[in-house]
Amino acid sequence: MPVYKTRTAFEVARRIKVFLNLEAGAVRNGTPGEASSGGEQVEKLERALTEREREVAQLSAKLVAAENGAGGRAGNVNPENVIWMLGTARTGSTWLGDMMKGLPNHDLWHEPRVGEFFGFYAYERAAGRKTANFILGPQHREVWLRSMRNFVLDGAEARFPDLKASDYLVIKEPNGSIGAPLLMQSMPESRMVFLIRDPRDVAASALDAASEGGWLSQRMKKSARVRARVETATSQPNTLVANRARMYLQAVGKSRDAYEAHQGPKVLVRYEELRADTLNTMKRIYSELGIPMGERKLARVVNKHAWENIPEEKKGPGQFARKATPGGWREDLTSKQIKIVEEITAPLMKEFYPAG
Amino acid sequence: MRVAKKPGLNSGGFLLPVFRNRVAFEVARGIKAFLNLEAGVTRDGTPEAGPENIGASTGVRRLGWRLTGRGPAVDGSAAANGAQAGRVRPENMIWIFGSGRSGSTWLRSMMSDMERHRVWEEPMVGQLFGVFHKQAQEGQLKSANFILGEPTRKGWIKSIRNFVLDGAFYANPRIKPDDYLVIKEPNGSTGAPLLMQALPESRMILLVRDPRDVAASVLDGARKGSWLYERKDKGKWRENALADTNPEAVTRRRANMYMTQVGNARDAFNAHKGPKVLVRYEELRADTLATMKRIYSELGLPAGENELARVVEKHSWENIPEENKGEGKFYRKATPGGWREDLTPKQAGIVEKITAPLLEEFYPA
Numbered sequence: 001m002p003v004y005k006t007r008t009a010f011e012v013a014r015r016i017k018v019f020l021n022l023e024a025g026a027v028r029n030g031t032p033g034e035a036s037s038g039g040e041q042v043e044k045l046e047r048a049l050t051e052r053e054r055e056v057a058q059l060s061a062k063l064v065a066a067e068n069g070a071g072g073r074a075g076n077v078n079p080e081n082v083i084w085m086l087g088t089a090r091t092g093s094t095w096l097g098d099m100m101k102g103l104p105n106h107d108l109w110h111e112p113r114v115g116e117f118f119g120f121y122a123y124e125r126a127a128g129r130k131t132a133n134f135i136l137g138p139q140h141r142e143v144w145l146r147s148m149r150n151f152v153l154d155g156a157e158a159r160f161p162d163l164k165a166s167d168y169l170v171i172k173e174p175n176g177s178i179g180a181p182l183l184m185q186s187m188p189e190s191r192m193v194f195l196i197r198d199p200r201d202v203a204a205s206a207l208d209a210a211s212e213g214g215w216l217s218q219r220m221k222k223s224a225r226v227r228a229r230v231e232t233a234t235s236q237p238n239t240l241v242a243n244r245a246r247m248y249l250q251a252v253g254k255s256r257d258a259y260e261a262h263q264g265p266k267v268l269v270r271y272e273e274l275r276a277d278t279l280n281t282m283k284r285i286y287s288e289l290g291i292p293m294g295e296r297k298l299a300r301v302v303n304k305h306a307w308e309n310i311p312e313e314k315k316g317p318g319q320f321a322r323k324a325t326p327g328g329w330r331e332d333l334t335s336k337q338i339k340i341v342e343e344i345t346a347p348l349m350k351e352f353y354p355a356g
Numbered sequence: 357m358r359v360a361k362k363p364g365l366n367s368g369g370f371l372l373p374v375f376r377n378r379v380a381f382e383v384a385r386g387i388k389a390f391l392n393l394e395a396g397v398t399r400d401g402t403p404e405a406g407p408e409n410i411g412a413s414t415g416v417r418r419l420g421w422r423l424t425g426r427g428p429a430v431d432g433s434a435a436a437n438g439a440q441a442g443r444v445r446p447e448n449m450i451w452i453f454g455s456g457r458s459g460s461t462w463l464r465s466m467m468s469d470m471e472r473h474r475v476w477e478e479p480m481v482g483q484l485f486g487v488f489h490k491q492a493q494e495g496q497l498k499s500a501n502f503i504l505g506e507p508t509r510k511g512w513i514k515s516i517r518n519f520v521l522d523g524a525f526y527a528n529p530r531i532k533p534d535d536y537l538v539i540k541e542p543n544g545s546t547g548a549p550l551l552m553q554a555l556p557e558s559r560m561i562l563l564v565r566d567p568r569d570v571a572a573s574v575l576d577g578a579r580k581g582s583w584l585y586e587r588k589d590k591g592k593w594r595e596n597a598l599a600d601t602n603p604e605a606v607t608r609r610r611a612n613m614y615m616t617q618v619g620n621a622r623d624a625f626n627a628h629k630g631p632k633v634l635v636r637y638e639e640l641r642a643d644t645l646a647t648m649k650r651i652y653s654e655l656g657l658p659a660g661e662n663e664l665a666r667v668v669e670k671h672s673w674e675n676i677p678e679e680n681k682g683e684g685k686f687y688r689k690a691t692p693g694g695w696r697e698d699l700t701p702k703q704a705g706i707v708e709k710i711t712a713p714l715l716e717e718f719y720p721a
Contacts, residue, residue: 056529113496114503117488125487126480135481135523143526147519151512155503158511223493 077156078165079149082190083289085172086115086180086258088251090205091197092271095305097172099282102301103293107160109171114152119179119254149186168291177251180258191289194259197271197326198353199248199345204332206244207233208322215319241337245344252348265290270352272326278302444524444531446517447630449558450538450655453482453545453621455614457573458565459637462671464540466648469667470659474528476539481520486547486620517554536657545617548624559655562625564718565637565692567614567711572698574610575603576688607703611710618714631655636718638692644668 083100085093101108122136132139156169163169173183174195184192209216210226210233217230232240259266267288274281279295279302286293303309307324315321329338342349342356349356450467452460468475489497489504500507524537531537541548542563552560580600598606625632633654640647645661645668652659669675673690682688695704708715 110501112501112503117503121484121488126483129480131477133477133479133527135479135484135519135527137527140523140526143522144519147522150518151503151515154511154515155508158508159500223495225493 073150073153075153075157076163076165077153077160077169078167079153079187080189080191080264081166081168082156082187083168083170083193084180084183084187084190085170085174085193085195086177086183086255087174087195087197088177088202088248088255089174090202090209091174091195092274093172093174093195096193096195096269096274097170099278099301099305100168100170102304103168103297105164105167107163107167107169109156109159109169111172111175112152112155113173113176114148114155115173115176115179115183117176117179118148118182119176122182123178123254145182145186148182152183152187174251177255180251180255181261184258184262184264188262189264191264191291192259192262192266193285193289194255194266194268195271196252196255196268196348196352198329199245199252199349200329200333200338200341201271201326202248203241203244203337203341204329205322207237207240207337208317208332210240238334238337238340241333242340242344245341248341249345249348252345256348256351275307275324275326278306443533444521444528444537445533446521446555447557447559448534448536449524449555450536450561450657451548451551451555451558452538452540452542452561452563453548453617453624454542454561454563455545455565455567455570455617455621456542457570457577458542458563459640460540460542460563463561463563463635463640464538465671466644466667467538469670470536470663472532472534473536473538474531476524476527476537478540478543479523479527480541480544481523482541482544482547482551484544484547485516485550486544489550490546490616490620513550513554516550520551520554542617545621548621549627552624552628552630556628557630559630559657560625560628560632561651561655562621562632562634563637564618564634564714566695566719567611567618567715568695568699568704568707569637569692570614571607571610571703571707572695573688575606575703576683576698578606603700604703604706607699607706608710611707614707614711615714618711622714622717641673641690641692644672 085097087093097108097110100106118136126134126136129136130138136144156163156171160169176183184190208214210229211217212230212234214230214233216226229240232243259268265288267285269281269285279299282298282302283293283295286298307315307321310321315324317323323332329341333341452464454460464475464477467473485504492502492504496502497504497506499505504512524539525531528537541551544551548560552558578598625634631654633651635647635651645665648664648668649659649661652664695707699707
C-alpha cells in the first residue's frame with residue numbers, strides 16, 4: 001500500500017480511483033456495450049484512454065504543485081515577500097515604487113512586463129483556445145501556472161542575486177496588469193497592491209505625455225509604437241483618449257479581478273488618498289500587507305519623494321512628474337473627451353469613483 | 357464484454373468481468389498495470405504477460421504499450437520493459453517549423469504512425485514566446501528589467517526550456533523516455549530561434565513550400581464556406597470576409613506572415629547544431645518515401661524502410677477520400693506550382709515582392 005506524504009496526495013489518489021471507477025476488473029458496475037470490431041474498439045479505447053490520461057495528468061500536476069508549494073525551490077527570492085503593484089500606468093506607481101524601494105530590506109523590479117507577456121497572450125491573442133495541446137490549455141492550468149511562477153522567480157533571482165529571503169521585492173507592473181489574475185494565481189502567497197486613479201486623470205496624463213514635446217515622445221524617439229501614439233495625440237486626440245480608456249478598463253478590470261480572488265495579503269490604494277495623506281496611506285499599506293514598518297522610516301521616504309521635493313524644472317506640462325492634482329482632468333480634457341472616458345470606463349468608475 | 361456473477365470466482369464476492377475477447381481482456385489488464393495503484397484500485401500486481409501477446413495489429417500493440425509502458429526500444433533491439441514514464445527527453449523532440457499550409461499536417465500524420473512516435477499538435481509555445489519577443493521595443497530588449505531582456509538572456513532561455521519540457525510532459529503524460537515527440541509548430545515558427553536555443557539537443561525539421569502556393573492555399577481556405585472561413589470566428593474574420601472582398605489584402609498579410617515565420621525558422625535552422633533537416637514540400641510530394649528516408653537519416657532516427665513505406669502509403673493523397681479533398685477543403689490540391697492557376701498576376705507579384713529573399717534562397721528557379 002502506498003504511503004502518502006500529504007492529505008492532498010491521498011485525496012488525489014482517491015479521486016483517481018473514483019474517477020476511473022475501477023475495482024476488480026475493467027469496470028466496477030454495469031455491463032459495457034457489445035464489443036465492436038477490433039479496429040473500432042481499439043480506436044474507441046484509445047480515445048477513452050487519452051481522456052483518462054489527461055485527467056490523471058491534471059491530477060498529477062495538482063499533486064506536484066501541492067507537494068512542492070512554496071518550498072519547491074531554494075532560491076533567494078521568497079515568494080511571500082514579493083509585493084506586486086498592479087493597476088495601470090499614470091497612477092503614481094513610480095512614486096509609490098520609489099518610496100517603497102527606499103525602505104529597509106526592500107528592492108524594486110521595474111516593469112518586467114511579465115504580466116503583459118502571459119496576460120496578453122492568454123486573454124487576447126489566444127483567447128478561446130482550449131485544446132489540450134495548447135501550451136496554456138485549461139486542462140494543464142496548474143502546470144503552466146507553476147511554470148509561470150518559476151519563470152518569474154527565476155527572473156527575479158537572476159536580477160536580484162543579493163536579495164535575502166527575508167527581504168521584500170516590489171514588482172512594479174502597472175503595464176503588465178492585463179496578466180494580474182495569472183500572476184496572482186501563480187503566486188498566491190505573494191502580496192498585492194492594487195493601485196488605481198480616476199480614469200479621467202489617467203487619460204489626461206497620457207494625453208499630455210504623448211503630446212508633441214512631451215516626455216514620452218522625448219524618451220522613446222526610436223519606437224515606432226510611441227511615434228504612432230504621438231502622431232495620434234496630435235492629429236486625433238479623442239482617439240488616443242478612447243484607446244487609453246479602453247486600456248484602463250482592461251488593465252484595471254483584470255487587476256480588480258485578481259485583487260478580489262487573491263487570498264494573500266493585499267491592499268487597495270487610490271492615488272487620490274496617497275496624494276492627500278501620503279504618510280497615513282503608507283502606514284495603511286504596510287499594515288494591510290502585514291509588513292512591520294516603523295513610522296519614522298515611512299516618514300523619511302514620504303518626505304524624500306514628496307512632490308514638493310521634486311525640482312521645479314522637472315515637473316509641469318510635458319514632464320513625467322506633471323501635475324499631481326486629483327481632478328485636474330476638468331481643466332485638461334475637453335467635454336467630449338471626458339464623456340468618452342466616462343462611457344468606456346463606466347463599470348469601474350461606478351465601483352471606485354461613484355461620486356463622478 | 358459481459359459481467360457475470362460466478363460465485364467462487366473470487367473470494368471477495370465481487371462481480372468479476374468476463375471478457376469476450378482477448379483484446380478487451382488485455383486492455384483491462386493493461387489499465388491495471390498502467391495505474392499500478394494498490395490503494396484499492398487494483399487487486400493484483402502488474403500482469404506478467406506483456407502486451408506483445410495482445411494481438412497482431414499495430415493499433416492493438418500500440419494501445420497495449422500505452423497502457424503498460426512497455427514496448428520495444430526505439431531501435432527495436434530489445435524490449436524496454438519496465439521503462440518508467442518520466443520527463444520528455446529533449447533530444448527526442450522533433451520540431452516541425454516553417455509556415456502553415458506547407459504540408460505539416462501530412463508530415464506529422466506520417467510520423468505519428470511510426471513506432472514510438474507521439475505528436476504534440478500545435479502547442480503554440482513558439483507563438484507565446486516568439487511574438488512577444490519580436491514585438492518588444494529595442495529599449496526593452498536592452499533593459500535588464502524586461503522579462504526577456506538581453507542582459508539576462510541566459511536565464512530566461514533556461515526558463516523557456518523548463519516551460520516547454522513541463523508542458524510537453526503534461527500534454528503527453530504517458531510518454532516514455534524512449535518515445536519521440538513530434539511537435540508540429542508551423543504557426544509558432546516566430547519563436548523557433550528561442551525554442552531551438554532553449555533545446556539545442558532537439559531535432560528540427562524546416563519544412564518550406566513555395567510561398568505562392570501557400571498564399572493560394574490560404575486564399576482558397578479563407579473564402580466564404582471554405583474550411584478556414586468556417587473554422588475561424590474570432591473578431592470580425594467572417595464579417596470582413598477579406599478573401600472574397602479584398603483578396604490582395606489577404607495575400608499581402610499571408611506573405612508577410614510567411615516572411616516572419618519561415619524567416620525565423622530559417623534563422624533557427626542555420627544556428628541549430630543538433631540534428632536537423634530541410635524539407636521542401638515539393639520534394640515530399642514528388643517522392644514521399646525517398647524524402648521520408650532522407651528525413652529520418654538526417655535526423656539520425658532509426659526507421660525501417662517497410663515501416664516508412666507503410667506510413668507513406670497510409671497517408672498518401674490517393675488514400676484521402678474524394679469527398680474530403682478539393683476546392684475549399686483542408687486537403688485541396690497538393691499540386692506544386694498550382695499558384696499559376698490560382699493567383700492573379702497581381703497577387704503573385706505581391707507574394708514575390710514581399711518574400712523575395714526567401715524565394716531566392718529556397719526557390720531560386
